[in-house]
Amino acid sequence: MAGIIYESTNSDTLYQYGSNVKLLKVNNSVKELHTIIRDKATPRSDFVFYADRLIRIVVEEGLNHLPYYPLTITTPTGYQYHGLQYQKGSCGVSIMRSGEAMEKGLRDCCQSMRIGKILIQKDDKTNEARVLFARLPEDIQNRKVLLMYPIISSGSKVIQAIQTLKENNVVENNIIVLNLFCTPTSLKMIAQEFPGLLLLTSEIHPVAPTHFGKKYYGTD
Template sequence: MGSSNIEICNGSGLDCCKEYKRLKILPANDQIKELQTILRDKNTTRSDFKFYADRLIRLVIEESLNQLPFTECNVVTPTSATYHGLKYKSGNCGVSIVRSGEAMEQGLRDCCRSIRIGKILVESDADTHEARVVYARFPEDIAQRHVLLMYPIMSTGNTVSKAVNVLKEHGVKEECIILSNLFCTPQAVHTVLDSYPKMKILTSEIHPVAPNHFGQKYFGTD
């Protein structure tokens, strides 16, 4: 693959991921770095963790929505002027990977009031760590939709790979899948995009160490 214009954020220096044209990273700024720092800090209370996680989720969701296709449209303003604008092409939906992906559902609903959301449950074998899909529920016409696949922490990429495979089995085109993610390791990027090079990954950070405590802390089960 050729080089791309992605931005490796937060000084991670992970140039090995620059080859992926369909890897998108939130532009680095101090606000995002602060949110990431709070979420990684072991001393952050659960209340603060959830508050700042929701802030970062909202930023990721907003940018993920920007990756969806738009079409031109004209509207008439209250002063009877014609405004040349944009609107989403029809056929978008969200799919969360249970359970941590459910943390991102409200952020998507806050941005898209009536969007439909499906779910996938992927479990890993305790001994072999092999991932397997045990439950999937999607809109009946998901094959005609663009899908925002929501999964906040991606360490190995195995869970997301299984989820993408199920979406493809249900007729979703690979290029119509956008992974909305908060924290991702280089290994996960390689695992997912080497197998599914036409999908997109939108994340806030690529770092060798993922905050795997996210789900437990967010839902208060730690």
């Protein structure tokens, strides 16, 4: 399902967020996935199946923004083909716990890609997000980073995760946020605070399906 293009009819909407925000084209298939995931009557088994489909679409498009280099190969019939080869050296980082749901989609596409994790929790009193745990590749500062988090509602956890990556010397231009659902407020906040990164999402909507993590892992 690679090769998804961006929604041209949303150019006016995207303009307010900046050029570092990319919205997938919402065709009938993607809209159906959005509908199934949002429907409270969807059984968990179906929810996971269709969520994995949407994750795969977003991951595939995210891979299009990683570096490739020209490669000429010889086909079984003896002809030369001028193609591309993925340049190794990128990594994934999931924001626990719901971000881990996107790891399978990434591994299905890039089996050998390393994946780090960041655990962030909101303080009950101050409602501020703070990092409790981070396990990242030692050479992450030399890598392109796919930061995975399916539901961005307030944006606080993603902001903390990005700041953690930058504290580990990751260049902002090397960060690609992979997301399924994002609210306009959080999107604008992230895009303005980190204009160098790329944020790729499948939907911008004022009401995010915040039940995603609990439903995916069966803890709702």
